[in-house]
Amino acid sequence: MPGLFSLRVLPVVFLAWIVQGCDRAPTTGYADIVFKSGAVYTLDSQKPWAEAVAVKDGVITYVGDEAGVSAHINQETEVISIGEGMLMPGFHDAHMHPMAAGTTYLRCPLDGLSWPDEVLRRLSECEQPLEKGEWLRATGLESSILERQGPGMKLLDDVSAGHPALITGQHGFDAWVNSDAMKIAQAEATQDQLAGEAFVREPESGELTGVLRQKAFSIVWRQATQYSQRALLEGLRLASQYANSLGITSASESAAFPDHWKAYRQADQAGEMTLRVQAALRWEPEMGKDQLVAFEKMREQANGPLFKSNTIKLFIDGDSLFSDASVLDPYESDGGFGFSNYEEQLPGLVTFLDSAGFDLHMHAYGDRAVRNALDAIEIAIRTNPPRERRHQLAHIALVHADDLPRFEELGVTANIQPLWAWMSDERREECEGLGQARCDRLFQFRDLFDSGARVVAGSDWISESMSPLYNIQIALTRQPPGEGGPPWHPEQRVTLEEMLSAYTINAAWQAGQEDVSGSIEVGKAADLIVLDRNLFEVNPMQLKDVRVLRTFLEGEKVYSLHQ
Numbered sequence: 001m002p003g004l005f006s007l008r009v010l011p012v013v014f015l016a017w018i019v020q021g022c023d024r025a026p027t028t029g030y031a032d033i034v035f036k037s038g039a040v041y042t043l044d045s046q047k048p049w050a051e052a053v054a055v056k057d058g059v060i061t062y063v064g065d066e067a068g069v070s071a072h073i074n075q076e077t078e079v080i081s082i083g084e085g086m087l088m089p090g091f092h093d094a095h096m097h098p099m100a101a102g103t104t105y106l107r108c109p110l111d112g113l114s115w116p117d118e119v120l121r122r123l124s125e126c127e128q129p130l131e132k133g134e135w136l137r138a139t140g141l142e143s144s145i146l147e148r149q150g151p152g153m154k155l156l157d158d159v160s161a162g163h164p165a166l167i168t169g170q171h172g173f174d175a176w177v178n179s180d181a182m183k184i185a186q187a188e189a190t191q192d193q194l195a196g197e198a199f200v201r202e203p204e205s206g207e208l209t210g211v212l213r214q215k216a217f218s219i220v221w222r223q224a225t226q227y228s229q230r231a232l233l234e235g236l237r238l239a240s241q242y243a244n245s246l247g248i249t250s251a252s253e254s255a256a257f258p259d260h261w262k263a264y265r266q267a268d269q270a271g272e273m274t275l276r277v278q279a280a281l282r283w284e285p286e287m288g289k290d291q292l293v294a295f296e297k298m299r300e301q302a303n304g305p306l307f308k309s310n311t312i313k314l315f316i317d318g319d320s321l322f323s324d325a326s327v328l329d330p331y332e333s334d335g336g337f338g339f340s341n342y343e344e345q346l347p348g349l350v351t352f353l354d355s356a357g358f359d360l361h362m363h364a365y366g367d368r369a370v371r372n373a374l375d376a377i378e379i380a381i382r383t384n385p386p387r388e389r390r391h392q393l394a395h396i397a398l399v400h401a402d403d404l405p406r407f408e409e410l411g412v413t414a415n416i417q418p419l420w421a422w423m424s425d426e427r428r429e430e431c432e433g434l435g436q437a438r439c440d441r442l443f444q445f446r447d448l449f450d451s452g453a454r455v456v457a458g459s460d461w462i463s464e465s466m467s468p469l470y471n472i473q474i475a476l477t478r479q480p481p482g483e484g485g486p487p488w489h490p491e492q493r494v495t496l497e498e499m500l501s502a503y504t505i506n507a508a509w510q511a512g513q514e515d516v517s518g519s520i521e522v523g524k525a526a527d528l529i530v531l532d533r534n535l536f537e538v539n540p541m542q543l544k545d546v547r548v549l550r551t552f553l554e555g556e557k558v559y560s561l562h563q
């Protein structure tokens with residue numbers, strides 16, 4: 001059994017055993033599941049490829065050649081043939097919002113339903129499980145239905161049975177509401193807002209139509225997303241199922257509110273999680289340092305098998321699309337420097353949170369935000385005693401050349417979102433504001449990898465695609481994901497090996513899970529996926545079409561394409 005008792009794996013085995021208790025120790029005896037007859041990409045740098053893997057009690061007990069695995073098989077063992085496909089570790093999405101997005105987008109999707117019959121039928125079905133006073137929420141309504149005056153409030157009143165209702169259009173910027181929701185919006189809006197275009201009215205009568213845009217939409221949105229614990233748990237369940245179907249077994253929740261944290265913990269304690277979650281607790285700038293006491297308590301209590309939260313999320317700036325990323329040189333569009341949440345207070349805050357032992361997950365989109373965040377981390381490192389820090393900057397769309405080497409020097413992880421790295425209409429709009437020189441430096445993935453930085457990747461889902469393979473395709477091609485077309489700055493393309501590391505072993509380290517997941521090694525948990533093709537034999541423009549056949553978390557099947 002090559003590998004099982006090698007010196008290299010023993011420490012992993014023992015550490016995992018100490019951390020997790022006896023159930024994590026490798027067991028002798030026959031395997032519950034064996035994967036064989038195909039390609040195994042392990043993400044173990046010592047032994048990247050294998051032919052077969054055995055799993056017992058949720059733990060990997062063998063990684064090696066086909067001949068060696070036969071000793072693990074008896075009549076009870078489920079033998080899965082990998083065939084033309086590929087077995088690899090489950091993906092880690094290093095930046096997403098599973099609970100917020102799951103609750104908002106997956107509870108009642110209307111995509112593709114015909115108007116009005118199918119949509120109204122779905123809405124009345126979605127209304128059924130709601131508790132009194134809960135919002136009826138649905139998304140994906142064909143945008144043309146919300147053009148001009150929309151369908152009117154009465155139609156929605158009839159299917160929402162006394163619940164306030166908010167139905168979001170495909171683009172997510174406008175909505176159809178019923179009378180109850182309209183009353184809530186009216187009560188909170190100013191006179192100016194009420195008279196403005198955000199409240200759409202019949203041109204002749206001046207009556208409200210139930211279509212809300214801009215500010216009116218955000219008032220209702222804020223109210224409608226105050227979910228009950230039951231709704232949050234349901235959102236998590238749906239998001240996890242969706243993630244599992246895309247091969248994701250681990251996620252970094254990148255902005256958890258306290259009620260999200262509570263729902264994660266409840267799901268973990270009840271044994272209902274099908275995703276490992278490392279949650280970054282969302283720091284509210286206006287609430288100040290008093291928040292730390294509650295955060296320390298949350299960190300201590302989030303110690304279940306699949307849920308941890310020893311990270312704090314800081315929003316340093318906005319994003320460039322609306323000229324609010326914080327930039328070193330002014331925008332060409334409006335001459336401003338963008339939006340910045342913290343300026344001179346940042347080093348003090350980062351030093352304070354670092355001294356409490358938290359890792360920081362910072363939203364930093366523009367080059368000024370990136371520099372300020374790196375400066376603050378540098379000061380914290382100089383000020384506080386040494387410890388193993390795992391700070392990270394997410395998005396990092398624009399990084400000044402002087403700051404590129406600092407990720408590696410300071411040990412700060414670069415957390416990238418590949419799905420933005422192609423020339424879409426959004427990018428064109430963004431580039432108009434930034435000017436050509438900075439536009440040419442957006443999303444320098446090649447330079448980040450070459451700088452020696454540890455790179456992790458995530459979807460930022462709520463975004464248009466949670467799929468790791470879709471994101472990986474864009475990082476490899478920088479071409480429009482559908483029809484192809486010219487690549488945008490092809491010199492910044494990266495390799496499949498690099499992106500698979502970013503999406504597995506690197507992200508596992510970032511989440512503090514490197515002893516249990518992120519690669520296929522003896523002693524690690526069997527978080528594994530079977531793909532229908534070998535990724536290394538697929539045209540990069542077709543990576544997004546590769547299907548996940550099965551997903552396992554700790555050896556339990558959490559997804560199967562063919563049930």
Ligand SMILES: [Zn+2]
Pocket residue numbers: 095096097254460
């Ligand atoms: Zn995000």
